[in-house]
Amino acid sequence: MIRVLIVDDEALVRTGLRMILEAVDDIEVVAEADNGAEAITAVARHRPHVVLMDVRMPRMDGVTALREINRYENPPKVVMLTTFDRDEYVHSALRAKAVGFLLKDTAPRDLITAVRTTADGSAVLAPTVTKRLIDAFAGQHSPDAPAARKRLAVLTAREQHVVHAVARGLANAEIARELDMSETTVKAHVSRSLAKLGLTNRVQLALLVRDAG
Structure with a gap:
């Protein structure tokens, strides 16, 4: 079973992601958090395999949380979520060793595949996302x-x-x-x-x- 932590400051986004992921048998959403500080605590408490984390959040942004999470022994794989309209944090997240980026409008099937792929140890970056990042x-x-x-x-x-x-x-x-x-x-x-x-x-x-x- 793949254990997933969802981190986003919008409750509606978290609910939507949870519904998509829990529709399959091999993924379990073990916790949610609405900011980076809560994400750090949730990782220590629930030991997820994969974290889906919003880039921009109040109190503590996703990149700062990512750096702290990566200090843990055997840290989870962190995939950053973004609308990618104007994300000045994208480059910093890549340097901080995020294992991937997903747009928030990613299709449900692709989201599920991305979680499974990440849990298996591979990066999850759709070629279209790669191109948009490079263009940016x-x-x-x-x-x-x-x-x-x-x-x-x-x-x-x-x-x-x-x-x-x-x-x-x-x-x-x-x-x-x-x-x-x-x-x-x-x-x-x-x-x-x-x-x-x-x-x-x-x-x-x-x-x-x-x-x-």
């Missing part, structure tokens, strides 16, 4: 281009082709067609690239490519 930060100047290029140099040529496709927001199936390889091989290249670079998800990978220019 594309205009920002990065002073770290040489360092980013040096980091990417550890990848093989094929891995670099794959991560550049990831940075363009392509799904694994699209990358497989474009680079003439199987989808399983694409997944393997992405996983190896993340491991080599010490990253946790596709958006961090794409942002590194962007930083490298």
Whole structure:
């Protein structure tokens, strides 16, 4: 059973997420919280496997709570929830090692899949979300281009082709067609690239490519 904590300052959002998740047999919502401070306490008390956490909340925002939660031994996987209209916290959440981002209008089926995927240890970032995140930060100047290029140099040529496709927001199936390889091989290249670079998800990978220019 996958244990989930829902953190959002809007009761209606929490209720909707709970109804969706508890409609399946392998997910249990063990607690709710309406701000980051309550989330930290709830994680210690209920030991969820996955936390769905709003980015912007009163009293304590989701990014601050994420940093504190990650101090725990064997912390849960934290997926940030956002409307993504104007989220200045998105980049900070990625740096704080959120394992994924979901838009609040994510379809119920995709939300359930995301929770299961996260619980299994994979990042949950829809390619459309990846592209929107990259587009949002594309205009920002990065002073770290040489360092980013040096980091990417550890990848093989094929891995670099794959991560550049990831940075363009392509799904694994699209990358497989474009680079003439199987989808399983694409997944393997992405996983190896993340491991080599010490990253946790596709958006961090794409942002590194962007930083490298």
